[in-house]
Amino acid sequence: MMILMEHGTIITVNPADDILTDGWILVENGHIVGIGTGDYDGRTEPNRRICAKNKAILPGIVDYHTHVCGSLFKALTEDMANGFYRLALPMEDVLTPDATYTMSMLGILEAVKGGVTCINDMYHYMDDTAKAVADMGIRGVLAHKIIERNLSRLCDLDYTLLPEEGQRRLEAGVRLVEKWHNTYGGRILCKLGPHAVDTISIPLAKKIVAEGERLGVGFHIHVAQKMQEVSFVRETYGLTPVEYLCETGLMRTDTVAAHCKFVTKRDIELLRKGGVTFAHCGETSGKRGALPPMKDIIDGGARFVFGTDWVTTDPWTNMRITIIADRLLGCTIDDMNARLALRKSTIEPAQALGIDSRVGSLEVGKEADIIMLDMNTANMTPVFDDPVTTIVYNANRHDVVFVMVQGDILMEDRVLLKQDEQAILREGQETADALYRQHHR
Numbered sequence: 001m002m003i004l005m006e007h008g009t010i011i012t013v014n015p016a017d018d019i020l021t022d023g024w025i026l027v028e029n030g031h032i033v034g035i036g037t038g039d040y041d042g043r044t045e046p047n048r049r050i051c052a053k054n055k056a057i058l059p060g061i062v063d064y065h066t067h068v069c070g071s072l073f074k075a076l077t078e079d080m081a082n083g084f085y086r087l088a089l090p091m092e093d094v095l096t097p098d099a100t101y102t103m104s105m106l107g108i109l110e111a112v113k114g115g116v117t118c119i120n121d122m123y124h125y126m127d128d129t130a131k132a133v134a135d136m137g138i139r140g141v142l143a144h145k146i147i148e149r150n151l152s153r154l155c156d157l158d159y160t161l162l163p164e165e166g167q168r169r170l171e172a173g174v175r176l177v178e179k180w181h182n183t184y185g186g187r188i189l190c191k192l193g194p195h196a197v198d199t200i201s202i203p204l205a206k207k208i209v210a211e212g213e214r215l216g217v218g219f220h221i222h223v224a225q226k227m228q229e230v231s232f233v234r235e236t237y238g239l240t241p242v243e244y245l246c247e248t249g250l251m252r253t254d255t256v257a258a259h260c261k262f263v264t265k266r267d268i269e270l271l272r273k274g275g276v277t278f279a280h281c282g283e284t285s286g287k288r289g290a291l292p293p294m295k296d297i298i299d300g301g302a303r304f305v306f307g308t309d310w311v312t313t314d315p316w317t318n319m320r321i322t323i324i325a326d327r328l329l330g331c332t333i334d335d336m337n338a339r340l341a342l343r344k345s346t347i348e349p350a351q352a353l354g355i356d357s358r359v360g361s362l363e364v365g366k367e368a369d370i371i372m373l374d375m376n377t378a379n380m381t382p383v384f385d386d387p388v389t390t391i392v393y394n395a396n397r398h399d400v401v402f403v404m405v406q407g408d409i410l411m412e413d414r415v416l417l418k419q420d421e422q423a424i425l426r427e428g429q430e431t432a433d434a435l436y437r438q439h440h441r
Contacts, residue, residue, distance in 0.1 A: 006040055008022075011056055061118070064120050064352065066107075069107055102427050114316065115315065119138065122142075126142050177217055200221075209250060221245075221255065242263055253276065278304050283314075283317060295326075346361065373395055
């Protein structure tokens with residue numbers, strides 16, 4: 001099957017950040033086989049032509065840190081004091097595998113509608129999220145949440161160690177890797193997921209590292225997300241959360257460190273030297289009232305890219321809010337701007353996940369993870385010399401009209417093609433209502 005998208009504005013996000021006006025892009029067998037400008041003049045007539053006039057064609061968004069099942073908590077914690085510990089973590093206790101699949105379908109639907117073609121996810125019952133990823137046709141890097149403490153009791157500062165639970169979770173994480181890693185033509189990959197530096201003991205963390213090395217996969221962990229976590233790790237181990245990474249062997253280039261909000265200048269230097277790329281989730285972090293010290297981080301050379309985390313997975317509002325937040329924290333326009341925000345939502349997270357040879361930019365030979373945005377809307381008009389700035393400062397998920405993953409069209413003219421959108425919404429609402437009632441009995 002050969003598909004031609006023509007007469008659009010192609011934002012390549014390649015090393016030169018090339019932008020092609022009146023461009024065309026040719027897809028065959030799931031890969032990009034040609035890119036050019038003007039009228040397509042290839043010898044082979046495509047099976048299908050898609051007019052992209054007044055559309056911007058971009059690489060799909062690579063969301064570096066997600067919990068798509070976390071769509072369950074939408075609007076429940078944002079205006080609740082300490083809602084993360086008081087409501088979200090305890091309410092996870094009522095999840096079931098079936099509910100996780102349903103809520104993951106809902107979260108992935110929201111991601112696809114926003115132009116996300118790859119999620120990097122860690123959560124409970126990850127086998128069921130993997131099924132949702134497979135069914136929805138999106139790309140996923142997945143890790144089963146490994147915990148060694150009861151998350152619902154952290155609000156009471158109860159950090160009782162549960163070694164048997166930790167071992168059981170580790171075994172489930174290994175099974176996930178063995179079953180799903182590099183399946184669906186490489187569309188699904190896996191990592192091991194030690195949940196956080198305060199919920200995994202140092203001995204178990206070292207065991208997880210050894211298992212990851214045996215399996216040939218990396219890791220996904222929350223680091224310096226909450227002051228409660230920072231205080232616990234300091235009091236228990238005499239370490240900062242970043243130093244915990246060094247102590248356990250998790251300071252690696254294939255480790256995803258989520259958040260890193262409460263870090264010192266020494267921590268920043270350790271992250272730089274260790275080559276960890278952390279997930280900067282500006283919109284979610286801002287809602288909780290704490291952000292990483294981004295000026296120090298940028299000046300210190302630590303690597304970071306963008307993730308949405310959970311509850312809201314709109315990569316466009318996330319880019320915009322993150323730019324605003326970073327500038328309020330002292331960053332300059334050179335430190336954070338529209339072009340950097342787009343790269344940190346596409347090619348740079350792909351690089352951090354080790355899949356940049358396949359996705360993250362529009363280049364011949366790469367897999368066809370492609371999205372289109374409608375530029376002929378009130379919020380996107382007028383467009384001047386640089387469509388990237390127009391998009392980053394004005395777009396939202398409703399401007400995304402087309403989504404393709406590995407050459408397979410998932411959404412066209414804003415309509416989901418592979419699944420029943422209304423059924424996903426209906427089942428998601430019913431499941432969320434049932435879980436909410438069960439938790440509040």
